[in-house]
Amino acid sequence: MRTVDVIIVGASLSSAAAAKRLVDAGLETVVLERSRLPRHKICSGILSPRGHRFLLENFGPLPAEVLHQPTSCRGVTFHFPSMVSMPMDFFGGPTPHLHRKFSDYWAIQRSGAEVHDQTSFVGLHDHGDHVMVQAKRNGEPVEYRARQVIGADGPSSPVVRAVYPEYQKSIPWFFVGQKFHEIIECPLDEQYFHFWFHPKLGHYTWSHARDGRQIVGVGFKRGDNFAGKHANVVNYLAEKHGVRLHPHTEDEGCGENFGPSLINRYVFGKGNVLITGQAAGFLNMIGEGMSCALHSGAICGEAVVEARLHNRPMQEMYRKMIASEVQRTTDQWNPLKIAFARPHEADFPAALMALSRRDRVKVLRDMWRFVVLYKEFKWGRQIMRAAMQRSLFGSYSGKLWQ
Ligand SMILES: Cc1cc2nc3c(=O)[nH]c(=O)nc-3n(C[C@H](O)[C@H](O)[C@H](O)COP(=O)(O)OP(=O)(O)OC[C@H]3O[C@@H](n4cnc5c(N)ncnc54)[C@H](O)[C@@H]3O)c2cc1C
Numbered sequence: 001m002r003t004v005d006v007i008i009v010g011a012s013l014s015s016a017a018a019a020k021r022l023v024d025a026g027l028e029t030v031v032l033e034r035s036r037l038p039r040h041k042i043c044s045g046i047l048s049p050r051g052h053r054f055l056l057e058n059f060g061p062l063p064a065e066v067l068h069q070p071t072s073c074r075g076v077t078f079h080f081p082s083m084v085s086m087p088m089d090f091f092g093g094p095t096p097h098l099h100r101k102f103s104d105y106w107a108i109q110r111s112g113a114e115v116h117d118q119t120s121f122v123g124l125h126d127h128g129d130h131v132m133v134q135a136k137r138n139g140e141p142v143e144y145r146a147r148q149v150i151g152a153d154g155p156s157s158p159v160v161r162a163v164y165p166e167y168q169k170s171i172p173w174f175f176v177g178q179k180f181h182e183i184i185e186c187p188l189d190e191q192y193f194h195f196w197f198h199p200k201l202g203h204y205t206w207s208h209a210r211d212g213r214q215i216v217g218v219g220f221k222r223g224d225n226f227a228g229k230h231a232n233v234v235n236y237l238a239e240k241h242g243v244r245l246h247p248h249t250e251d252e253g254c255g256e257n258f259g260p261s262l263i264n265r266y267v268f269g270k271g272n273v274l275i276t277g278q279a280a281g282f283l284n285m286i287g288e289g290m291s292c293a294l295h296s297g298a299i300c301g302e303a304v305v306e307a308r309l310h311n312r313p314m315q316e317m318y319r320k321m322i323a324s325e326v327q328r329t330t331d332q333w334n335p336l337k338i339a340f341a342r343p344h345e346a347d348f349p350a351a352l353m354a355l356s357r358r359d360r361v362k363v364l365r366d367m368w369r370f371v372v373l374y375k376e377f378k379w380g381r382q383i384m385r386a387a388m389q390r391s392l393f394g395s396y397s398g399k400l401w402q
Contacts, residue, residue, distance in 0.1 A: 014277025021301025
């Protein structure tokens with residue numbers, strides 16, 4: 001059995017950020033990763049300016065091998081059923097197009113933590129002054145003893161399941177899948193990530209260029225038909241945008257916990273177990289999750305250091321410190337902030353105002369029709385309640401967090 005200060009589950013970006021803070025503070029930190037490293041991660045790899053700054057400031061300049069082609073992205077283009085398209089550049093210029101397999105490996109190595117790959121977290125028991133962690137390496141049980149455990153293990157987090165067995169059953173789940181196509185002809189600007197606000201295409205529809213191929217992706221409520229939804233989008237892109245693609249050569253998909261950040265229902269853990277990154281519910285608008293994974297991970301690491309230094313309860317410290325990241329993430333979904341502030345990292349209000357009055361009306365009508373698609377999840381009232389709280393008290397309530 002290995003005894004350490006902190007065990008982090010998952011070797012992703014939130015993990016690297018947390019590990020960096022812990023290692024810098026002199027804490028012995030071991031990261032458990034179920035896959036062999038460097039591991040694949042399904043992701044478009046479009047990094048927000050804030051995520052880019054974080055990587056530069058904490059891990060240094062990005063090496064060329066952690067990037068896909070095209071190596072940078074200028075911003076996002078929104079497309080609407082009325083055939084209005086709105087390109088929006090990121091504030092501060094283009095950002096790197098990350099190849100997650102290599103960028104995550106690079107970041108975790110730069111964190112200085114010891115990494116045990118091919119080691120799957122199985123369960124834990126919090127004894128108050130320490131936590132026992134059970135894992136499996138090559139099918140064999142291994143055990144760790146740590147003062148704290150951080151779950152940085154992504155949307156379907158086994159650590160969340162260990163601490164709150166009912167939580168994941170209580171939230172809606174989506175499936176996101178993408179297929180890779182050789183290109184015959186593609187008029188979509190490869191410098192942008194393209195997103196469709198189209199209720200007939202799905203809850204989340206995107207396309208972008210990667211390494212000479214075109215990705216076509218769809219997101220929908222779990223249980224629907226991936227092949228059918230995807231074929232529908234490919235036909236739509238051909239008919240409306242003149243995109244001509246060869247049949248797909250590869251595909252992949254996964255479950256997503258899209259929702260907790262919209263309605264301020266994050267899960268931060270219990271006792272000596274802290275949850276961070278997308279496992280905690282952090283996801284920005286348009287499914288951008290890397291910047292909030294990095295920042296929440298760093299805050300989680302800092303909270304462990306601070307609580308130990310001042311002998312304060314771990315959860316109290318983490319919840320106090322994480323409020324700033326909750327604010328940033330949930331603001332992106334807050335209709336009052338979208339209307340009257342600039343919570344995003346590309347200028348949506350300016351792009352909207354640059355349209356003719358007639359197109360602006362079309363866009364707002366199309367957006368409303370798209371939002372109605374989400375009606376069945378009953379998020380509307382909860383989003384408005386959170387927005388009012390934010391306006392009246394300056395922050396989102398921590399009472400809904402687990
Ligand atoms: C199709 C798609 C496209 C996306 N595109 C973008 C984008 O362009 N830009 C963006 O910012 N975000 C994007 N995201 C979201 C982004 O990928 C995530 O929000 C982000 O990776 C979350 O980081 P994380 O550190 O919380 O965890 P993750 O990246 O999910 O990593 C969790 C890690 O935990 C490991 N793990 C899981 N279970 C165990 C276990 N039992 N034991 C040990 N290890 C375990 C996993 O193997 C993994 O390495 C996309 C997501 C998807 C699905």
